[in-house]
Amino acid sequence: MPSPDRPLHLDHLFTRTIDTRAVQFVRPGDTDRPTWAAYEDTRYLGTVHAQLDAGQHWHVQSLRENHRHLDDAVRALRRPASWRADHERVRWWARSILTDPHLVVLDVQTTSLTDPWAVQIGLTDRHGNVLFDQRLNPLAGITPAAAALHGVTHQLAATAPPFAAVVPSLTPLLHGRRCLTYNAAFDRGVLERELHRYFRSAPQARAWLRRSAWVDAMRPYAAWRGLWSARRNSYRYQRLGSSYEAVTNCRLLLSTLEQIS
Known part of the structure; x- marks a missing residue:
């Protein structure tokens, strides 16, 4: 079957599996335009239209939304009835976060x-002003895949201080603050691993981390976008952006919350 990335070559009738669920696409008989009605089992999901004039995207007619990929257009049509309320809750959450004078935004790049x-x-x-920006020597190998993304090679890391040297600087910046991250489980986990090595004590590492209030924007952002995964029965994870530089990622997260709010 032709790829949905080439909509002019799609058949009048075709089936595409999206998140393990089959979706049937039917072009109305009275048009040759790149428009298809989407059905899941016998349920009508909605109509999608390929727009090619200003960079290809899929327009979801009933939602008045554009999506780059056909799969995401269908995920938008699969939203639960609770999405409007979820969307509004995320909006108020973002406003609350951005008005917190104790907010800091954290990003960690890794080996x-x-x-x-x-x-x-x-x-x-919370305004994007840099509080801390430091390259570190991980005292461990950096995989080629990771170095290709963030650009921190063994040679660059060798001239940087180890994590232990920056703990005194990080401590007053994080303790007593609300710390916003994207995928907190990962970033917090990296810090816990570093602190465990620094203190040589897991309880001390966890105690250090508990002195900050950790907030993860990943799930709220997924709910705000509202692309529903039928396979996971939840809102689908969304990439925040393509940056692999820590401060840039912090500012990208802030600008995303400003857009939401």
Whole structure:
């Protein structure tokens, strides 16, 4: 079957599996335009239209939304009835976050995704002003895949201080603050691993982290976008952006919350 990335070559009738669920697409008989009605089992989901004039995207007629990929257009049509309320709750949550004078935004770049050590930590205030921006020597190997993304090579890391050297600077910046991250489980986990090595004590590492209030924007952002995964029965994870520089990511997260609010 032709790819949905080439809508002019799609058949009048075709089936596409999206999140393990089959969706049937039917072009109305009275048009040759790139428009299809989408059905899941016998349920009509809505109509999607390929727009090619200003960069290809899929327009969801009933929602008045554009999506780059056909799969995401269908995920938008699958939203639960609770989405409007979820969307509004996220809006108020973002407003509350942005007005907190104690807010800081954190991002960590690492040696890898498995057993990671920190190679860069960025921290900004709620206005995007830099509070901390430091490349680190992880005292461990950096995978080629990770180095290709964030640009921190063994040579660059070798001239940077280890995490232990920056703990005294980080402590007053994080303690007593609300710390906003994207995928808090990962960033907080990296810091816990570093602190465990620093203190040589898991309880001390956890106690250090508990002196900050950790807030994860990943799930709220997924709910705000509202792309429903039929396979997971939840809102689908959304990439925040393509930056692999810590401070840039902090500012990107802030600008996303400003857009939401």
